Amino acid sequence: MHKDGSKKWSQNWHATFPGTILSHLLPSKMRITCDIDITNRLLPSHNMKKPVRPMRAQVSIGKKPGNGPMKNGTLYMMVCTAKDKNGTKYLIKDNVEQIFAKYVNEGRATIRFREPDQDICISKADSLQLKNFLSVLRLAMQGKTPENTTLSMLAPASAKNVERPKSxxxxxxxxxxxxxxxxxxxxxxxxxxxxxxxxxxxxxxxxxxxxxxxxxxxxxxxxxxxxxxxxxxxxxxxxxxxxxxxxxxxxxxxxxxxxxxxxxxxxxxxxxxxxxxxxxxxxxxxxxxxxxxEHIPPTIGRLKKLKFFSAAKNKIRVLPAGFLRLQLENVDLFDNPFESTNNVVQSSQVIGLPSLMECCARSIRKQRVAYSRDVLLPHLCQYLDSARQCWCGNFCFQCSLRYVTRVILSQISVTVTAINLTGDKSVPVEGFLCSPQCLANFQSNPHAYWRRR
Ligand SMILES: [Zn+2]
CATH class of the missing domain: 3.80.10.10 (Ribonuclease Inhibitor)
Structure with missing residues (x-):
């Protein structure tokens, strides 16, 4: 019946104001979807109420069907839930005792009615929509409707609007x-x-x-x-x-x-x-x-929040020195073809002087100068990319000394899975040394490095 009414209403409007755009003047649907919790203030158990899960609901303001769209009908608030799709209507004028809207920005508000003696607690609403809704409700309390808006008839909620959104x-x-x-x-x-x-x-x-x-x-x-x-x-x-x-x-x-x-x-x-x-x-x-x-990235130590790392059954032969910067809860490197040698640098090995190109490249990496293939020849970029980091923090290239040392995984992780069936928990770690001075420091105490970081 109200459908016919609004059709007639819009025809009338067109006849009166030909050519005007009607959309913003059509009866608007003032409704929100939210969670609600209804408490009856008269029940003696009201203050001892066990927490119940709020229901998904559609709450709307409008006129009871049957009043006729052009008639300035009485406004009601209607609450529809999955159990009560047809909705319960609450008279608004002279019947709203109070609106609690302190947390409206969080999508929460409570509306207290006189008849029946109920508090309707709204939560999980869109805060903007809720603000708008409450301002219409306040007008309706005084028997007014918002300017330029005609509120539509109250209609039962569709199932979609009262079902909890699927997560x-x-x-x-x-x-x-x-x-x-x-x-x-x-x-x-x-x-x-x-x-x-x-x-x-x-x-x-x-x-x-x-x-x-x-x-x-x-x-x-x-x-x-x-x-x-x-x-x-x-x-x-x-x-x-x-x-x-x-x-x-x-x-x-x-x-x-x-x-x-x-x-x-x-x-x-x-x-x-x-x-x-x-x-x-x-x-x-x-x-x-x-x-x-085959390789774990040398910069893996930058993953400061990493707590659980597992790379069992891969082809890792040696771990980068940066791996030892991790502070893990659990590490699993079972069944990798780790190098068995413990090739700590021999005292006979020396580090020569870096070439001019290496000096430039070391400096570019140290100063964190940005480079890309747009500004440098590809082979220079590749060269810069191949930098290794010495345990002193400096970068080095060919003019460096590789060392491999064995480290017990419990130094970096609370719990450790053995790397093979014999129960070995140590892994080869590869690092580089950039200068004779770093070599001398390393030789005097190869394990100082792990403690320093
Ligand atoms: Zn160094």
Whole structure:
């Protein structure tokens, strides 16, 4: 009935003001979706009420159907929940005792009614919408409606508006994969496993609330460049896939640098861990077991928050000295072909004078002068990239001395998994020395280095 009414109303309007745009004058739907908790102040148990889970609700202000759209009908507030989709109506004028809006910026407010004796506590509302809602409610308390707005009829809520937004979705077979429907935009946890998925669906990169993304057990070959579009991503599991490499640019996405805590790339075919992985400054847990990795980036020590590192079953022969800067809770390097030699620098070895080119390059790296292939010849860039860091902090190139020393993993980690079945917990660590002075210091006490950092 009210539908016919509004149609007639808009026809009338057109007849009166031909050519005017009607949209902002059409009856507006004053409603919000939020969580609500209703307390009855008359119940003796009111003060002893056990905490209950708030219900998802749609709260709206409008007229009871049947008053006729042009008539300045009485305004009601209506609360619809999943259990009560048709809604409960509360008279507004002379019936709202108080509005508690101290926390309106957090999307919370309480509306106290006289009849019935109830407090309606609103939470998890959009704060802007809630402010707007309360200002309309205040006008309605005085029997007014906002200027230039006609409030629509109260209508029962659709199921969508009173259902709690879906935050978790687990898909474990192709059959369950949404093809014709969208992924709910409220998802925070998404697992798609055992689906033989080859590429990551681009629709997923629109899920702005996604925190945990589990793509384990598929056949994904590439990491797309879209991960920068997931601003909340904290955990990414891509174990048991077909990844052969990870682009360095993946680790340069600002959101991942700031938020990513867990990265699981185990059981793939990755050969190189890009240097840029050391830019993930919030990474706590890194798993790269069962790949084909030969080298750990020398700058790995920059991962200051890293607590759990596992790289079992790879092809690592020696660890970089920077690895010893880590302070871990657990480390697992089981079953790697580690060098067995303990080749500490021999006293007969000497370090000569660096070439002029090496002097320049050492200085460029020390002063952190920016360089790129736009300003330098490619072979010079490559040369600069190949810098090794001496334990004194200086950079060096060919004019340096490599040493390998064995370090017990318990020096950097609270718990340690043995590196082989014989229970060995020591690993070869490779470092470089830049000058005769550093060599002399190292020879006098090869283990001073680990304590200094
Ligand atoms: Zn040095």
């Amino acid at each position: 978790k979705l687990i898909i474990l077979s192709r059959k369950e994969y949404p093809i014709t429907t969208d992924f709910p935009s409220s998802l925070e946890y998404l697992q798609i496993s055992q689906c033989k998925m080859k590429r990551i669906d681009s629709r997923i990169f629109k899920l702005h609330k996604l925190k945990i993304f589990d793509l384990s057990n598929n056949i994904i070959e590439d990491i797309p460049g879209d991960f920068g579009k997931l601003p909340e991503l904290q955990e990414l599991r891509m174990n048991i896939n077909e990844l052969k490499s990870i682009p360095g640019s993946f680790f340069l996405k600002e959101n991942l640098q700031n938020k990513l805590c867990l990265l699981d790339l185990s059981n793939n075919h990755i050969r190189v861990l890009p240097l840029q992985i050391c830019e993930l400054r919030n990474l706590v847990n890194l798993k790269v077991d069962s790949n084909e990795i």
